[in-house]
Amino acid sequence: MVLLAVVYLVAFALLGAIALGVSPPFRAWLRGTGSIRQTLSNAGVGLVFLASQLLLRGVVLALFAWVAGVVPWKLPDSPWSFVLAFVLLDLVYYVQHRLEHAVPLLWAIHAVHHQSNDYNLSVSFRVGALASIPTALFHLALAVAGVSPRQYAGVAIVHAILLFALHARSTLAFGPGRIFNAPVYHRVHHGADAEYIDKNFGGVFLLFDRLGGTFAPYTKEPSFGVTGERSPTLPLTANVAPWAKLAARVRSRPTPRAKLRAVFFHD
Template identity: 40%
Template sequence: MTVILFAIPLFFLLIGIELIVDYKRKTGHYRTNDAITSLTAGVLSRVVAIGHQLIPFTVYILVYDAVALFSLPDTWWVWIVAFVAYDFFYYWNHRMGHEMSILWAAHVVHHSSEDYNLTTALRQTSGALFSWIFYLPLALLGFEPAMIITVGALNLVYQFWVHTQHIKTLGWMEYVFVTPSNHRVHHAQNRVYIDKNYGGVFILWDRLFGTFIPELKDESPVYGIRGALKSFNPIWANLQIYSQLTRDSYHTRSWKDKFRVWFGRTGWRPDDVSARFPQDKKPLSEFKKYHPKIHKAVTRYSLLQHIIMLGVTLYLLLNIGALPTSHQLIAVVTVIVMSIQNGFILSQSKMSLAMEGPRLLVFPLLWVAAGMGTAALVYAVCSVISLFVLGIAVRYTHQRPPLEEAVLPTEPDNLA
């Protein structure tokens, strides 16, 4: 967690630089609605991790203490071996996350973005409950828990920079490391690219196990998933596939298939369910990005709420050890409610705008009543400013026809 926290300022600096480059080159790789959703999903993944990350960490420690075969010294070469070994097991964790339905249900969040930029790297799942199992062999080999947590965080930090379209190929690096070019392939929904390039840091594992493909000159990647999310709600992004698997498992008449739905190959559905509830997936040539039209004033209000939510999250993460449980809970609920509301706003829900007024009144009072001190005062001031901006957004929405805030993918997005 500490490594990730230190890396956050660097992440936002690089996003800012990419935004400037994107604007100057007029490439249009950013849309405000999609970028906000990616960042919000990343925030939720960090907040939810507060609750469930202790479980895998505890299991790893138990295995390490009970059955570690070796006692490895804390030397530089052990750290290098740990870094490489972690990436090897990450490859298999990542690969199974694409090839088994229940694991894909968690990982799909990261692939649900229909854009590809540095914010996509932060669109992480809040429900990876089983990935820790893949790293238990490292405990068996004797790698200390703190070492694995650190190299795992470094692995994740490395993967950030490869989520860009502004870097083409990188010569010899393409043969050894995961690069923007070969990772763009991984995020594509083109049939030729599906289930390829799983590596985190090293592309060597893909070359070794037959899952590598280079970015083809005559096949531009089309980003997103075939069963498109069609929502900017980060909660639904986390639940979409779980919901489908639950329905399929419930409706199939075969008890064997009720189990296979969850642990079978990704995309597999029982014959009786497919017949009763067919899924119509249009050809890739007909694919269009999900892009509801909303007034610029509404998008600016949404962007303001996202910035405030980032502030609440940063306050929570930096003070997690000092905050009482009740204050932690209030901050977490605030982040979750703001995330859901913002998703509805970006999806053109007028009801969500109507609900913003009560939210902006109730939550600051909750913070004050809980005795959250200076933080409550700051949050209340932000809410007052938000009420003013909300009034402008509602007025423009009613007085003028909706205008599309995020322009076509061939032009740069205006985040102002």
């Protein structure tokens, strides 16, 4: 599945490059989605992430299967179990996402996703190279809950597709807005404005943000990116920059205890 995604992404990039060279309307449309350079940067960072997925995915699935095999209780193999597994996955996503913004060690991985100064579907590809590691650990909660590897694979694919759609360059909302997320709410999450920071962590269900007190409505067009930082263009720079900032933060602390605290807690 990951290899197929790589093939699709490379094919999309090649076709886009061809169309960019021969089609003025396409060039105009692409400029309307944001900076072409930023979009290509997002795609490049995404290729590095997918390469890391190729290396880690087998270990991740094997670990999930092992934990699921040890747990004595299992969800029955029924459509309702898939629904429950999906809701559990989205809840885990919400908790993980909040912690990724609250814990400096996790933010060093997740910050890559927020570096883009534009907001379009290519931002969904901009993921830190090590992002699979915390995701795999958090997703073990589903195995502990009795979700089978087959059920997990099914809901994870659907969940990933819906998260991709959240990055559409749109201010439209759809469905019951008090329950379901939409691109207009997720673009708030990517905003660097004071009123938008650490808001709208939810994936598919906005209800978790409302219950958790982290919901913010769309009131103005956000300024995208990480506050006070430039967006790195190259994949290596994009991944290394947050770690360099964390290392500098740790070095600035005077005692070993303070250094350890700097890894796990914001001041």
